[in-house]
Amino acid sequence: MRFDHAEDIRHITPLWEGERFPNGRPKVPADILRRMRKITLEEAWGPLWHHGYQFQFEGDFKIVHPERVTVGRAVTAVMVPSRPDLHETLLRYGHEQEGRKGFFNQWVIDQLEEDDVVVVDMFDKVFKGTYIGGNLGTAISTRTKRGGAVIWGGIRDNQQVVQIEDINVYYRGSDPTAIADVTMVGMNTPTRIGRAICLPGDVVLGTPAGVIFVPPHLAELVVVNAEKSQVRDIFGFVRLREGVYSTAQIDSNWPLALWNDFHEWFRTAEAAAEYRHLSWERELEDAKRREDEGPSHEVRL
Structure with a gap:
């Protein structure tokens, strides 16, 4: 042994x-x-x-x-x-x-x-x-x-x-x-x-x-998923306090317009600075594909 x-x-x-x-x-x-x-x-x-x-x-x-x-x-x-x-x-x-x-x-x-x-x-x-x-x-x-x-x-x-x-x-x-x-x-x-x-x-x-x-082979995936969830929550709290979106909209599978709003906020907001190593290309592409295919009522878990 x-x-x-x-x-x-x-x-x-x-x-x-x-x-x-x-x-x-x-x-x-x-x-x-x-x-x-x-x-x-x-x-x-x-x-x-x-x-x-x-x-x-x-x-x-x-x-x-x-x-x-x-x-x-x-x-x-x-x-x-x-x-x-x-x-x-x-x-x-x-x-x-x-x-x-x-x-x-x-x-x-x-x-x-x-x-x-x-x-x-x-x-x-x-x-x-x-x-x-x-x-x-x-x-x-x-x-x-x-x-x-x-x-x-x-x-x-x-x-x-x-x-x-x-x-x-x-x-x-x-x-x-x-x-x-x-x-x-x-x-x-x-x-x-x-x-x-x-x-x-x-x-x-x-x-x-x-x-x-x-x-170990899932460690980076786990971290990236967690960080994306965290910064999306930060954005959601900001927009909810501003009265821009309802909780139903924030908790939904975001449409392209909401993703575009998030992406612009993500590029410039001080609260997002520590997360700017993250890429959102896949999420934006998925949102565009869903918009092309028609409306969806999925809820984000």
């Missing part, structure tokens, strides 16, 4: 066509991560659900900094209850064949890069299932800068961990015991977190409501 193996990681993430880390993990661009921090969980959830990714969200966590949004690239690990023969074999393999130091959880944290988030299936173990404490929490902060951890299990040293301001941790429970009686059987492999599945390189979006795992 190989840990963190590039060929295996590439094999399970074939839809990602962009840059990768040396270990094969998809490297979603930093600009997409930056933009992801400004969208809501629901804005990320919608496109994933409609593309058939219906097991990407889990909300049953405690959160170290519940007011904070956390975004990063997933580094995954799978732990199982300890069985002596398997445990000694894998621990020895990691030490002797792969040159790893310390215990299984330290192996994962030693691999972290900037903007990473550790995603760990601890099979909901809290007693002797404390994946991190103050020391490893500090190590995560040092390596990831603004990342964190999603742990389907426990943590310890909460009073120390909460003092680490630049990361966030999602976890199931707390206990003073150290991690014990567990064995890692996968590193940067598919990982189950409650009802959700996470792959290495997924974009982790952690919010006060829970965590959603965005497949």
Whole structure:
């Protein structure tokens, strides 16, 4: 059994066509991560659900900094209850064949890069299932800068961990015991977190409501869709306050005239400045096609 193996990681993430880390993990661009921090969980959830990714969200966590949004690239690990023969074999393999130091959880944290988030299936173990404490929490902060951890299990040293301001941790429970009686059987492999599945390189979006795992090949689509929804809402609020349109018109499938009004506002309005990297050619073409085909009464959801 190989840990963190590039060929295996590439094999399970074939839809990602962009840059990768040396270990094969998809490297979603930093600009997409930056933009992801400004969208809501629901804005990320919608496109994933409609593309058939219906097991990407889990909300049953405690959160170290519940007011904070956390975004990063997933580094995954799978732990199982300890069985002596398997445990000694894998621990020895990691030490002797792969040159790893310390215990299984330290192996994962030693691999972290900037903007990473550790995603760990601890099979909901809290007693002797404390994946991190103050020391490893500090190590995560040092390596990831603004990342964190999603742990389907426990943590310890909460009073120390909460003092680490630049990361966030999602976890199931707390206990003073150290991690014990567990064995890692996968590193940067598919990982189950409650009802959700996470792959290495997924974009982790952690919010006060829970965590959603965005497949890397859909990350840009999710961000663009969210940003378009946001700026359309800003325009809609402006025109509603001005009394130009009714709520029914704003919530409808916009006709070409309304799209043209939006497009002119989008080009010049200060409120739209941060969204001007977006293109609306497809939407304008669709509106023109609908006008040519006749009136429509669809409602925008």
